[in-house]
Amino acid sequence: MRLKHLTAGLLALCATQAWADAQQSIRQSLDQLNFPLAVTTISETPVEGLYQIQLENGRVIYGSGDGKYLVQGALIAVNDGQPRNLTAEVEAKAIGEVINGIPTKDLVVFAPAQPKTHITVFTDVDCGYCRKLHEEIGELNELGIEVRYAAFPRAGTDSKTAEVMRSVWCAEDRQAAMTRAKQGKSVTRVTCENPVTGQYELGAQVGVQGTPAIFLANGTLVPGYKPAQALAQEAIANQ
Missing domain, CATH: 3.40.30.10 (Glutaredoxin)
Known part of the structure; x- marks a missing residue:
């Protein structure tokens, strides 16, 4: 049982390190490109090795863990023939926060x-x-x-x-x-x-x-x- 817990802990540590490395690589690539928008968060997606890059304007792009590839487009989850546009869901939530943040006095x-x-x-x-x-x-x-x-x-x-x-x-x-x-x-x-x-x-x-x-x-x-x-x-x- 102790070995099982130790293995699980090591796997979690490796995953955390991989995510941290991916964030650093992606941010370095965007800096090299002089990317015009700030990045708010970088998170994992359901696709192994593909990371979601949330921009300050609410839009989303994707990047490989090594930062060598950036992808712009919709990530569709196919659930037994019932597709979900994961990109649209994330963007709508973030954009809603941006839009609703405009002071009503303006x-x-x-x-x-x-x-x-x-x-x-x-x-x-x-x-x-x-x-x-x-x-x-x-x-x-x-x-x-x-x-x-x-x-x-x-x-x-x-x-x-x-x-x-x-x-x-x-x-x-x-x-x-x-x-x-x-x-x-x-x-x-x-x-x-x-x-x-x-x-x-x-x-x-x-x-x-x-x-x-x-x-x-x-x-x-x-x-x-x-x-x-x-x-x-x-x-x-x-x-």
Whole structure:
């Protein structure tokens, strides 16, 4: 019995050392590449010799234990014909933490009296489907969905749209200014310290490629417009 316990302990020690060596090798490889994003954690995967590299923006890549190979893509677990996208599950959780960490004071929030859950929408005031979604803000609120807008001017932070969005964020009444902008009406030009550029950069980091980009409370991305009833059902189911 003592030999069995000793063997188990040695195996655990070897596994721990292998994991530590893999972390060091992977981090060295990323440093050599001047990788642009910080690594938050490196952990084992169900695949022997393959390690999960969690990035600060919530995204995941994979690396071999010797650090010589990096892999970007989805890791799918095949469970008796019932596939699970392990990468998507991990990324959604991490991205949800990033998105939900944006202070609400830096967002344009349309909140119901008794919210059931919330969505965070990276939006552009000139985007047609963003405007269509905004027309349903009242219905979403009635269904218990708090809508939090983050800025994502598609033409970039030096565009006229970005200038309008800065005025929205600097307005005394952000909700009214956002509604005017989404209706194609003029917004009084105002300047202040604002989060538009930071939110645009964050959106790019978490994979926003178009607007509206809707993140549910659990970090799941709903790309593009979805009618209020369907969106509310999905938001409540994925809190």
